[in-house]
Amino acid sequence: MKTERLVAMLARGAGAEMRSAAAHRVPIALGLALVPTFALMQILYGVRPTLAVDSARWMFWAKLAFVLAIGLAGWAAALRLGRPGAVLARLRWALAAPLAAMWLLAAAELLPAAEGGRAALVLGQTWLECPLRIAILSLPAFLAVFWAMREAAPTRLRLAGAAAGLCAGGVGAFAYTFHCPELAASFLGLWYVIGMLIPAAAGAWLGPRLLRW
Amino acid sequence: MSDYEERLRGLLERALQGDEAAYREFLQALVVRLRAFLRRRLTRAPDEVEDLLQETLLAVHNQRHTYDRSQPLTAWLHAIAKYKLIDCLRRRARRELLHEPLDDAPALLAAEDRDASDARRDLTKLLQALPPRHRGPIECVKLQGLSVAEAAQRLDMSESAVKIGVHRGLKALAAKIRDEG
Numbered sequence: 001m002k003t004e005r006l007v008a009m010l011a012r013g014a015g016a017e018m019r020s021a022a023a024h025r026v027p028i029a030l031g032l033a034l035v036p037t038f039a040l041m042q043i044l045y046g047v048r049p050t051l052a053v054d055s056a057r058w059m060f061w062a063k064l065a066f067v068l069a070i071g072l073a074g075w076a077a078a079l080r081l082g083r084p085g086a087v088l089a090r091l092r093w094a095l096a097a098p099l100a101a102m103w104l105l106a107a108a109e110l111l112p113a114a115e116g117g118r119a120a121l122v123l124g125q126t127w128l129e130c131p132l133r134i135a136i137l138s139l140p141a142f143l144a145v146f147w148a149m150r151e152a153a154p155t156r157l158r159l160a161g162a163a164a165g166l167c168a169g170g171v172g173a174f175a176y177t178f179h180c181p182e183l184a185a186s187f188l189g190l191w192y193v194i195g196m197l198i199p200a201a202a203g204a205w206l207g208p209r210l211l212r213w
Numbered sequence: 214m215s216d217y218e219e220r221l222r223g224l225l226e227r228a229l230q231g232d233e234a235a236y237r238e239f240l241q242a243l244v245v246r247l248r249a250f251l252r253r254r255l256t257r258a259p260d261e262v263e264d265l266l267q268e269t270l271l272a273v274h275n276q277r278h279t280y281d282r283s284q285p286l287t288a289w290l291h292a293i294a295k296y297k298l299i300d301c302l303r304r305r306a307r308r309e310l311l312h313e314p315l316d317d318a319p320a321l322l323a324a325e326d327r328d329a330s331d332a333r334r335d336l337t338k339l340l341q342a343l344p345p346r347h348r349g350p351i352e353c354v355k356l357q358g359l360s361v362a363e364a365a366q367r368l369d370m371s372e373s374a375v376k377i378g379v380h381r382g383l384k385a386l387a388a389k390i391r392d393e394g
Contacts, residue, residue: 001336006267007240010274013354013361013379015231021278083279085292153276155296212300212391213272213384 022082022152026075026145030171033144037175041137045179059183062105066188067177069098070196071170077163078145082152088159095166099193105185121186130180130187134195138165138172142199146210154211161207162200169196215287217246222286229277240270243290250294258305263332269297271387300391339389347382350375355383 001009041047054060073094080086110118124130145164154160173196182188221242228236247269251262272293280289340351353364354375365372 001267001332003244003263003267003270003332006270006336007237007244009355010270010383011233011237011240012356012358014228014233014236014274083281083284083289084276084296085284085288086281153272153279153293155292213276213387 022148022150023079025148025151026079029144029148030075030141030167033140033171034175036140037137037171038178040140041175041179044136045133045176047178048181050181051178054181054183057183059185060177062185063177063183063188063192064174066098066102067170067173067192067196069170070095071167071174073098074163074166074168074170074200075145078149078160078167079152081154081156081160081163082149084153084155099189102185102189102193106189109185118186121184122190124182124184124187124191126180126182127187127191130176130182130191131195131198133179134169134172134176134192135198136172137175138168138170138196138199141171142168142202144168146203146206149211150213152211153213154207157207157211158204159207160211161203161205163203164207164211165200165203166196168203169199172196172199217242218285218287221290225277225280225286226282240274243273244270247294251298254298260333261301261305264334265297265301267332267334267336268301268387268390269294271383271390272297275384275387304391334390334393336386339386339393342389343382343385346370346374347378347385350378351382354379 048054073091076094077088077091080088080091109121113121142165145168146161149160149164152160173192176195182191221239224235224239224242228239244266248262248266251265251269252259255262255265273290276293280286340348343351349368350364350370353359353367354361359367361372361375364370364375368375370378
């Protein structure tokens with residue numbers, strides 16, 4: 001086929017073609033993914049019985065805000081990177097801000113703490129299982145976001161994959177807060193971050209394979 | 214803003230509102246620049262210029278909804294062209310690693326008597342290899358110029374299925390090109 005003919009073919013009837021965009025698909029996909037995510041959380045770990053009591057503490061809400069902010073920043077970054085030629089620009093700050101806030105809280109917790117109490121704050125009771133559990137709970141959202149990203153056209157596949165993975169990590173961490181008893185900022189700023197970085201790293205690894213177009 | 218940017222932007226905005234003539238003009242204006250862009254960068258493989266040009270055009274078409282009106286259009290186009298160029302070079306490197314000896318003189322000679330504006334890959338053949346749910350709508354709407362309603366009637370499909378068939382079919386065509394290369 002000559003290029004001239006291809007041009008004619010592409011132009012013909014182009015106005016009538018269906019339009020779809022990743023921006024519309026991501027919220028739908030994530031919304032649908034919440035069902036299996038919470039089912040998985042309930043089956044594997046279960047909602048914590050003291051959830052109602054914990055929700056009276058402000059740190060519980062700070063923790064929710066933290067994981068949601070990271071998930072949303074990942075989502076925004078993935079959508080931005082899904083457009084050819086787009087740069088992250090100020091979105092970098094949206095990614096860094098929740099992290100910086102949590103680390104400030106952690107510093108405020110650790111500095112006045114007694115020498116022996118610091119390790120207890122950082123390790124909590126569940127540091128060993130926390131990151132892997134967050135990674136497992138981010139699986140449905142991971143599949144959903146990558147499915148939605150097929151309508152996008154990222155030109156930096158690793159970065160876009162990492163952003164999509166981070167978004168899924170935020171969703172996984174969100175679901176895990178309904179089970180997890182830890183409320184120390186020192187714990188969240190380390191183990192939750194590692195948990196959310198696992199799907200982000202998987203996204204960066206799989207991006208060049210799954211997001212090609 | 215350069216004249217070229219302004220002109221292309223005007224054409225694309227009209228095109229996205231359904232003006233087919235403006236869209237054809239947009240693509241034609243793009244072809245000339247893209248060919249020069251690719252030829253300058255594919256000096257070692259001049260016979261792949263036209264193939265890559267067609268692949269890039271298809272990519273621009275398939276991804277046209279990812280253009281953000283608040284951003285420069287030429288930056289968006291450049292990013293697509295660069296992405297497709299790098300993808301092509303990567304595939305080429307892999308292919309040559311597997312099949313072609315380094316001193317490949319006959320291929321070089323053969324490449325010289327070919328008309329540079331002839332694509333080596335025939336998109337018509339690739340189109341025919343698509344499954345019927347994609348091929349039918351593309352043949353009716355994009356090749357024969359039927360309206361969506363006429364195509365729907367002829368193919369015994371719903372109108373939205375025809376639109377989706379065209380959209381997904383052109384994406385499947387791009388995927389075929391990618392996997393083949």
